[in-house]
């Protein structure tokens with residue numbers, strides 16, 4: 001095995017890029033996989049069987065919107081048979097009582113529900129779809145089954161001032177865990193960065209709210225605050241390291257060390273249709289490309305933090321500098337850090353005050369083809 005890394009323990013299964021929502025920070029690639037290219041039920045069964053045998057213990061069934069897959073319960077059952085804990089990551093749109101019942105019967109263990117804002121109209125506007133009522137219904141259905149519920153919110157300038165109300169919403173919906181993740185700017189979020197970038201003042205006041213609410217909710221609801229790396233000069237340990245703990249399988253079977261890596265030039269990622277998972281993880285050039293620390297240049301190469309942050313995010317380094325092997329510009333030690341500082345300290349990032357005019361987003365579209373078998 002390369003560079004002393006162990007086997008993966010988590011698998012992000014992107015079942016489809018299709019989605020009724022059009023979030024401006026969507027983590028799916030700019031080039032979406034077409035519905036006709038999606039792995040079949042049997043192909044997912046095989047992937048999950050291999051994953052279980054190889055030591056994967058947890059999978060996030062995600063998308064896009066995984067409920068668009070009519071075979072979702074069969075995929076959950078395959079994971080369960082393989083001994084893999086399944087969490088459904090969903091917008092809640094399309095989750096009926098019957099559908100949820102079938103998923104629970106198949107072995108689903110928990111659900112992560114996304115919401116865009118505590119206010120219904122603003123949530124719908126950010127999502128580009130009237131989805132808030134469906135989310136509210138989905139939360140109630142999930143709680144009724146007794147499954148653990150997590151609420152997931154991507155934060156940006158249009159909802160950061162509402163974090164207190166968002167926490168209230170998550171608590172009212174019965175969430176055990178509320179994940180408040182500040183936008184990471186690559187892919188769609190980079191394209192919409194001008195509209196999504198918060199001000200330092202917004203971030204500081206939201207951070208203070210989180211600290212207070214965390215203390216209040218200690219022991220009942222877990223609050224997770226994912227810090228924005230543009231503002232503090234600290235690179236995040238993206239993915240826990242490249243090819244270190246988890247892998248992503250895209251809808252068409254492309255295997256990636258991180259969900260955004262398909263844009264990296266020359267990566268030539270392997271596909272589960274051609275190769276076994278074990279070969280992909282241990283021997284594929286793509287998974288070994290930025291694994292460990294040997295690939296690093298200065299300043300990472302001689303930095304004491306290289307074993308803990310792994311040089312930051314390869315996709316962000318590529319998006320901002322055109323070279324995925326450079327130090328992540330989010331790091332204050334990076335020679336390219338000025339690229340990030342210029343944005344974070346721009347008049348908009350530094351001084352803008354809420355309430356702000358509604359931004360116009362460049363929205364992603366869904367792949368138009370119908371799902372195989374529908």
Ligand code: SF4
Pocket residue numbers: 235299300301303304305306307309310311312327328331332333334
């Ligand atoms: Fe991390 Fe590299 Fe910055 Fe050091 S120089 S803190 S290893 S990103």
Ligand code: FES
Pocket residue numbers: 238239258259260261312313314315316
């Ligand atoms: Fe790809 Fe960070 S998002 S390495």
